[in-house]
Amino acid sequence: MTTEQTSPVREDDADLTESTTDASLERTRRRSAEIEREIAADPTRFRVLTGDRPTGNLHLGHYFGSLLNRVRIQDAGVETFVLVADYQVITDRDGVGPVRERVLSLVADYLALGIDPNRSTIFTHSAVPALNQLMLPFLSVVTDAELRRNPTVKSELEATGDRPMSGLMLTYPVHQAADILFCKANLVPVGKDQLPHLEQARVIARRFDERYGRAGDGAQPVFPRPEALLSEAANVLGTDGQKMSKSRGNAIELGMDADTTAKLIKRAVTDADRHITYDPDLRPEVSNLVLITALATGRQPQAVAEELGDGGGAALKKAATEAVNEMLAPLRARRAELAADPAYLLGVLRTGNDRANAVAEATLAEVREAMQMIY
Secondary structure, eight states, X not given: OOHHHHSOOOHHHHHHHHTTSHHHHHHHHHHHHHHHHHHHHOXXXXXXXXXXXXXXXXXXXXXXXXXXXXXXXHHTTOEEEEEEOSGGGGGSOSSOOXXXXXXXXXXXXXXXXXXXXXXXXXXXXXXXHHHHHTHHHHHTTSOHHHHHHSHHHHHHHHHHTTSOOOHHHHTHHHHHHHHHHHTTOOEEEEOGGGHHXXXXXXXXXXHHHHHHOOSTTSSSOXXXXXXXXXXXXXXXXXXXXXXXXXXXXXXXXTTOOHHHHHHHHHTOOOOSOOSOOOOTTTOHHHHHHHHHHHHHHTOOHHHHHHHHTTOHHHHHHHHHHHHHHHXXXXXXXXXXHHHTOHHHHHHHHHHHHHHHHHHHHHHHHHHHHHTTOOO
16 A cells, blocks of 8 residues: 555545535535636636437436537537447446447537537547557546545446446546546546536546656646536436436437327326325326426426316326427427438538547646656
């Protein structure tokens, strides 16, 4: 065990192990509010990294949970990098599946909902070697024990039982740190469950500086310490009241047609009480449909429930179907046009990959200089 590991806990290390405590979460919320004000005053101070794994089609949970916020941040003038994390598909899977099809589907969704490739850089993991090369020095500043304490890794370890965990799954938090730090993103939109990953990136940035030093004139660390822009987005469930997921068959996908959406919502779970109320704790399935209707129409859930009154599940499902289909109609029309032109989608990716490579290679050059590996 090294001296660093046995020395007193530092501020960033404390954040890493306590990021889900009430006090730490409240600090993050306060700082997020400050950052929102700073973005309004000068968006050019920030660079954002966000993205998705291409493991399936994007759905309504993604739309309300993160996608709309990305467009808002981009439109506010913040430089945005959007990662299609194709390498991370294999962290917990034995193969890549129809990865090319899913990557293009993600790009079509991004463009249809308003991600502008002229203002945001859309790129893939596998096309940016210098990003992935950062894994080597980053792995040198973390320990096996730290990685196993990461909530995502820990839950995967518990879920796999006797099945060995892949090395890529174990080092997943380090790969995420490389995603954030390769472009020197200083802002990452996250939910509270992702805070430990962001804190790991902050710790890696600090330890790299302490262990290997700085490039150039040495005035600034090679890597910034990225901050969280905490998302308090509503938690939209699937039509069965469980987490929305394609594998469960409960997801309202952005690319679905109106008829398929209607059939899926018609099968949604409700209850026997005809009087519609919004009570997520006692009536989660009914309340989820109320919430979806409210989000799709820009209203408060309580107002939607009051309007439906004693209409029962049938009226609720009809309202939800109409609201979702009307809201997504323009996006779906645009998405269909984009999906019919894969050459354009590939062109968007090539342009984004070129931009990401230029940034990654410049960062890697600084890393080599700081590590005295320029030969």
